[in-house]
Amino acid sequence: MSAKIRKNDLVIVLTGRDKGKTGIVKYIYPVINKAIVENINMVKKHQKSAPSKQKKSGIINKESLIDISNLAFFNKKNNKKEKIKFLWINNKKVRVFKSNNQII
Numbered sequence: 018m019s020a021k022i023r024k025n026d027l028v029i030v031l032t033g034r035d036k037g038k039t040g041i042v043k044y045i046y047p048v049i050n051k052a053i054v055e056n057i058n059m060v061k062k063h064q065k066s067a068p069s070k071q072k073k074s075g076i077i078n079k080e081s082l083i084d085i086s087n088l089a090f091f092n093k094k095n096n097k098k099e100k101i102k103f104l105w106i107n108n109k110k111v112r113v114f115k116s117n118n119q120i121i
Contacts, residue, residue, distance in 0.1 A: 020047065021101045021112065022085055029091040029098050030057055030083070039091050043080070051082040058083045090121075 022028060022042060029039045040054040058081045066074035089098035092114060100115040112121040 020045065022052065022088055022090060027091045027093065028052075028054060028088040030054075030087060031089055031098070032087050033058070033083070035083075042088075045085075046082070049082075050085050052085050052088065053080050054083055054088070055080065092116075 022045070024042055024045055026042050027039060028042055030036055035057050038057055040057045042052050043055055044053045046052065059078050060081045061076050062079045064072060064074060064077050066072060090101050091097075092099040095116075101112050101121070102115050103110055104113050104118075105111075106120075113119060114121065
């Protein structure tokens with residue numbers, strides 16, 4: 018599977034309460050089309066203590082799932098969101114920016 022947004026990509030949020038914020042993708046769930054992005058869509062979770070796993074009880078802040086359709090690839094050079102397309106270069110499929118055909 019060759020997804021446009023992958024793990025460790027810098028993305029920008031398009032809609033919701035975190036609109037305009039950028040973050041790095043930590044994990045992708047391709048079956049449900051959702052992702053976890055660093056410091057985006059933070060929720061408070063009540064956590065029960067688990068001494069065997071060395072977890073303390075209390076209220077913790079945690080990243081929640083966000084739909085991939087609400088994310089766009091972020092280009093650091095332009096400081097803008099970018100669309101991505103695929104090209105075949107030397108029999109290898111690579112991702113490139115649509116605006117300037119620069120390889121990611």
